Amino acid sequence: MKINKLLVSLLAGVTLLGGVVQAAELSMVFGDTGNALAFLQEQLTRFKEKTGHNVTVVPMPSSTTDQFGQYRLWLAAGNTDIDVYTTDVIWAPQLADQFVDLTEAAKDVVADFFPSIIESQTASGKLVAIPSFTDAPALYYRKDLLEKYGKAVPKTWDELAATAKEIQDAERAAGNPDMQGFVFQGNAYEGLTCDALEWVKSSGGGQIVEPDGTISINNENAVAALERAKSWIGTIAPEGVLAYQEEESRGVWQLGNAVFMRNWPYAYSLGNSDDSAVKGKFDVTTLPIGKEGDTSAATLGGWNLAVSKYSDEQAAAIELVLFLSSAEEQKQRAIKQTNLPTRIAIYDDPEVAAAAPIIPLWKDVFLNAVPRPSAPTKVKYNEVSSLFWSAVHDTLSGNGTAAENLELLEGKLTELKGAGW
Template identity: 60%
Template sequence: MKKTSLFTAALAAATIWSGTALAVDLSIVHGSVGKDQEVLRAELDRYEAATGNKVTIVSMPESSTDQFGQYKLWLAAQSSDIDVYRLDVIWAPQVAAHFVDLTPHVADIRDQYVSAAIESQTVDGKLVGLPMFLGAPALYYRTDLLEKYGEKVPATWQEMTATAKKIMDAERAAGNADMQGFVFQGAAYEGLTCNAQEWINSFGGGRIVDTDGSININNPKAAEALTLAASWIGGISPEGVLNYKEEDARGVFQSGNAVFMRNWNYAYALAAGDDSAVKDTFAVTTLPSGGEGLASAATLGGSHLGVAKYSKHPEEAIELVKFLNNYDNQKERAIVTSRPPTLNAVYGDAEVGEKQEFIPLWKPVVDNALARPSAATKRSYNEVSSEFWTAVHDTLSGNGTAEQNLAKLEARLKRLKGAGW
């Protein structure tokens, strides 16, 4: 395995070969939460020191839905303002035409990456993005509160609901009026799509759109899952959860005011930080299932780095992408941000396991994570996801039953599909 020092030495040599005349200015657009931005800046500082190139971070809002809206504007305009894009795992089929094919540039290292991550970024044989980190959410829970009330870690959503209510009610009766039972991402955006497909799939309700492109989401198991979720609002979950994104949920849990939380891996490092009210009183487990004999479902997340075809410095941008995804940078990212790496070898790194035990434990979850139907629905994925999260949000908000909203969703998805995706 090549280490950062060898890679940066090669970059430096290339720069020194023709003096500082080769130095260029690059930009990377990067939506982030938690410690992502500070870790990226440290990595870029090392890159700049080795190459003489300068890299500016163009920050984006937390919501991936908002990010993608801006990305589409830049790409449609063929803007050269952005060289490297941090891409959500689901975007490759929609943006492939705007990005450099990385296949020939990473032929010597692509086998070192998690195969599913490479596959998720490959469109018609073109590697759109080099995998940066993966994600598969967890159920965060308060170990001290479960122990206090003699409750076990829930295996099903029904058990989670009952346990959350019991502990929440008892804590409120004891004087903690702010205690919530369960917080998650309930706002009408891509995060709700991730949450809701987990509920539905874990109940045996299938996928939003099946891998063959067929539409079977309007079924009794899907309705059962959404009906249970709707019962949480104003019960074990605050009504405000209908506007929560990742950081909103983390803020409640990390302040000590929630028994359970569904969130991505990045929240682990932050909840375990010295400034966290729950530093030594929480743990994680896989998301619950919809009942005995049914399997848990965790949405596949993650971000990957692609080079825009419109970059004025594509060669330097490609080298930057490779640098940011090398072993040492992925190792540091795993330790500091608890983001699951995309290089297989990092999962077996002893220091990573010692400093961030969450990472090696989560490898099987990442390997078996549930993909969203971006490959099946191609360029229509954004519209599909929007229709799905709207139907779910309406159900959670009490605007129609799960059965009514799933029937409307089915009709809308069939109109979107037309003769084919």
């Protein structure tokens, strides 16, 4: 890859007034979900037309856990082949030392972004990455089936379970043996941390580790939330959900075989595509709560663009980051991918509202979203999350009760914390 960059650097000079500007050969890593890679290729074509720079995409697995592991290996080795990294919102404190400080490069546009999202990508005063799109999950529901059976959109998790079971059983009796009540992300990976944090937080069980660093997960509300989720397995959710990530959940949903689904906004446009069995048959709402008095919790997600400090094409890489996070590119991403913009003004764009009605509705949802505890746990977050999703997966799988697993988890987190995070 580096030889190819050198050749392009030598051969691709473009004469302009004032001197010679050489087109760069860049590489960026990207994890594909849905048709996101195809859309990115469209963006990179526009970028090349504008700048002359060519970008090669290095595909990554859709699992964020697998991506993070590979990133750490490359960055620890000082890999010069990757110029731009797409990063999860939780990774800034852990990878800050490996990325270029973008504060100066973004000074003219940073005010256009939501301050909280910029803050999430700032570590020790350094802007680690530019936000590309943000995320907050929704409860997808089959409005046609709820109308058919005279059911209201559920407000609590118990209401969801009851409605899911009734409609699932009726649809199976009517001739669809594949119908499921509820699909979500139950595999043992970062996605389960997101789902389970929502179950716990929306039931008054805290945020695993609180903003002040206190380990809070071992409490009766968290236990009740996980036991409730465990009761879904094999009743309203298939046993196979324990291996589902986002795309497996969407696959079941988009075939018309689920009443409810928990997923991110990207699934909205795909669900309304011409080849979707649920086109025009569903809607979205905020995730349920445990009981009256609790508040809905949607895990704050989102993807950002960072420049490797080991890149030998940093100037061109910064151009790419600013282009992909620009207002026009974010608008196109919102319209075509239903990804939530990180620039405030796009939420009031009528073209965006017409193409993706979910986006204006989600402005307040994601601003009130619950963050994963990456800020208080800093470089130890990945281990914290792994311990948490393992305890949750054990519980869902029947390997110990929620009370037993959360007590063990508390002990492991206390040991990991040591004298401090």
